[in-house]
Amino acid sequence: MELTILGCYSATPRPKTHPTSQILSIKNHLFLIDCGEGTQVQLRRYKVKFSRIKHVFISHLHGDHYFGLIGLISTFMLLGREAELNIYGPKGIKEVMLLQLKLGKAWFNYPLKFHELESKESEIIFEDDKVTVLTVPLKHRIYTNGFVFKEKIGERKIDIKAIKNHNVDISYLQKIKQGSDVENNEGKLILNKLITLNPEKPKSYAFCSDTQYYPACIPIIKNVTALYHESSFLDEHRHLCEKTRHSTARQAALIAKEATVERLILGHYSTRYSSIEEFKTEAKQVFDNVELAEDGKKFII
Amino acid sequence: MELTILGCYSATPRPKTHPTSQILSIKNHLFLIDCGEGTQVQLRRYKVKFSRIKHVFISHLHGDHYFGLIGLISTFMLLGREAELNIYGPKGIKEVMLLQLKLGKAWFNYPLKFHELESKESEIIFEDDKVTVLTVPLKHRIYTNGFVFKEKIGERKIDIKAIKNHNVDISYLQKIKQGSDVENNEGKLILNKLITLNPEKPKSYAFCSDTQYYPACIPIIKNVTALYHESSFLDEHRHLCEKTRHSTARQAALIAKEATVERLILGHYSTRYSSIEEFKTEAKQVFDNVELAEDGKKFII
Numbered sequence: 001m002e003l004t005i006l007g008c009y010s011a012t013p014r015p016k017t018h019p020t021s022q023i024l025s026i027k028n029h030l031f032l033i034d035c036g037e038g039t040q041v042q043l044r045r046y047k048v049k050f051s052r053i054k055h056v057f058i059s060h061l062h063g064d065h066y067f068g069l070i071g072l073i074s075t076f077m078l079l080g081r082e083a084e085l086n087i088y089g090p091k092g093i094k095e096v097m098l099l100q101l102k103l104g105k106a107w108f109n110y111p112l113k114f115h116e117l118e119s120k121e122s123e124i125i126f127e128d129d130k131v132t133v134l135t136v137p138l139k140h141r142i143y144t145n146g147f148v149f150k151e152k153i154g155e156r157k158i159d160i161k162a163i164k165n166h167n168v169d170i171s172y173l174q175k176i177k178q179g180s181d182v183e184n185n186e187g188k189l190i191l192n193k194l195i196t197l198n199p200e201k202p203k204s205y206a207f208c209s210d211t212q213y214y215p216a217c218i219p220i221i222k223n224v225t226a227l228y229h230e231s232s233f234l235d236e237h238r239h240l241c242e243k244t245r246h247s248t249a250r251q252a253a254l255i256a257k258e259a260t261v262e263r264l265i266l267g268h269y270s271t272r273y274s275s276i277e278e279f280k281t282e283a284k285q286v287f288d289n290v291e292l293a294e295d296g297k298k299f300i301i
Numbered sequence: 302m303e304l305t306i307l308g309c310y311s312a313t314p315r316p317k318t319h320p321t322s323q324i325l326s327i328k329n330h331l332f333l334i335d336c337g338e339g340t341q342v343q344l345r346r347y348k349v350k351f352s353r354i355k356h357v358f359i360s361h362l363h364g365d366h367y368f369g370l371i372g373l374i375s376t377f378m379l380l381g382r383e384a385e386l387n388i389y390g391p392k393g394i395k396e397v398m399l400l401q402l403k404l405g406k407a408w409f410n411y412p413l414k415f416h417e418l419e420s421k422e423s424e425i426i427f428e429d430d431k432v433t434v435l436t437v438p439l440k441h442r443i444y445t446n447g448f449v450f451k452e453k454i455g456e457r458k459i460d461i462k463a464i465k466n467h468n469v470d471i472s473y474l475q476k477i478k479q480g481s482d483v484e485n486n487e488g489k490l491i492l493n494k495l496i497t498l499n500p501e502k503p504k505s506y507a508f509c510s511d512t513q514y515y516p517a518c519i520p521i522i523k524n525v526t527a528l529y530h531e532s533s534f535l536d537e538h539r540h541l542c543e544k545t546r547h548s549t550a551r552q553a554a555l556i557a558k559e560a561t562v563e564r565l566i567l568g569h570y571s572t573r574y575s576s577i578e579e580f581k582t583e584a585k586q587v588f589d590n591v592e593l594a595e596d597g598k599k600f601i602i
Contacts, residue, residue, distance in 0.1 A: 014342060038342065061405050078312055078313060100364070103362040
């Protein structure tokens with residue numbers, strides 16, 4: 001799993017920082033998470049192939065999280081895209097996208113599917129044989145979801161040496177990976193566990209932005225491999241969190257600790273701070289494994 | 302009058318080129334003309350003071366001309382703007398802006414006034430004591446207007462030497478500038494033309510993007526000091542103009558010549574061309590005084 005930060009600053013775009021957008025590469029998918037203004041340029045800058053994006057997840061309808069979406073949808077049209085595009089986001093997103101396309105008399109050359117969200121409970125919004133995506137209801141000024149991206153447990157791994165030792169025919173490989181016991185060349189039943197190894201531990205990534213300190217989300221993000229949690233402010237400005245419904249670096253770390261995640265990635269910094277190093281220092285007082293998102297940075301999860 | 306090109310490329314934003322947007326400084330106004338995605342960043346990059354923008358003119362509702370507007374409106378809110386903002390653009394622009402503000406539960410801290418356009422005839426859409434702005438109906442795939450920005454004839458200039466020679470009291474200066482004859486200190490009537498000079502010739506700027514070759518606009522832009530005319534393609538690709546309703550550099554020059562403008566500025570280049578120099582060469586075969594718009598370039602008019 002690989003996470004590329006396209007933008008991780010709050011509020012308005014500036015020449016050197018970008019609003020929220022991320023690309024998650026997971027099991028052959030490229031998921032786009034949020035899409036602030038200028039995301040299409042950031043995708044070009046980091047050489048993300050447009051045609052590989054088939055699913056876009058929008059947390060909430062504040063501009064710094066979705067004003068770049070209509071431009072991306074339009075560019076896909078101009079480029080002659082044919083592949084389906086799925087957009088998961090709060091109710092209302094379909095109306096505003098379609099209105100803009102209608103006003104521009106845009107032609108449709110690819111299927112655009114909207115999956116509008118309005119539940120206040122966590123729900124599965126995407127699933128295939130390798131990945132599950134769930135919403136993480138958050139608490140912000142407007143209806144907002146985070147998302148958890150979970151790999152499913154993979155197939156069992158073949159133990160080549162054991163296969164040979166037990167004289168098992170290799171035409172059974174697919175069945176063996178799926179966990180079946182098989183007969184060997186002498187007609188003897190060989191138990192699966194003798195010829196396979198445990199699959200790799202599935203990984204998971206949780207994206208939680210924007211939200212005030214909200215421990216109710218902990219059961220849904222429990223034990224994830226990596227948690228991105230917003231930290232708009234430092235503790236010295238925690239009074240601003242009440243009004244704006246954002247979190248401090250310390251609060252993000254408290255969530256990470258309570259959810260016993262493996263690592264915490266901070267982001268969505270207010271542009272009032274000239275350096276972001278202090279966010280790490282503050283969070284580390286509560287939770288040790290803290291990293292800072294930065295525009296263009298990649299995280300191998 | 303000073304024109305700053307914030308973006309002058311067609312289609313989609315790229316790391317190094319920007320979609321259409323311009324700032325026209327005229328008689329103490331800063332007019333924003335079109336507002337493609339990323340315009341607020343370009344305004345920051347070129348250090349344009351946000352609070353001085355009070356009028357935004359949108360030619361048409363294709364994304365590369367207005368997808369940056371909602372971000373700019375939102376940023377103005379975040380920054381606590383109080384001054385009124387006037388937006389002139391095709392019918393529909395109000396609905397789409399207000400829908401996005403509603404979905405984001407944005408608070409209004411400044412008056413936002415929409416002036417929706419739907420006339421197919423040229424009309425005056427802004428006027429004060431120094432400037433007039435008219436629409437220039439154009440021919441594109443959707444309803445589109447260019448704009449002409451005209452200075453009004455200024456006050457007459459005081460001829461200081463003549464004032465002294467004719468023994469005129471300086472308390473009359475304002476009346477004299479406005480063209481009045483006045484009595485001098487000996488009670489003799491002094492004709493205005495004896496103590497003033499002609500005002501400077503008023504300047505004018507016409508913005509024509511996007512449009513196919515459309516000579517019907519010529520009477521409205523006749524004799525302007527500077528004409529910005531789109532040239533999406535070179536003549537070798539003129540077949541594309543028919544489908545997309547754009548112009549070639551040669552066609553832009555034909556309009557400039559027929560309208561006897563003083564200078565022609567080309568822009569809205571298709572991103573298919575690696576160099577824009579050829580646009581100038583082609584246009585100069587028809588009209589001599591041709592310049593190329595480039596992102597960040599300033600033109601003193």
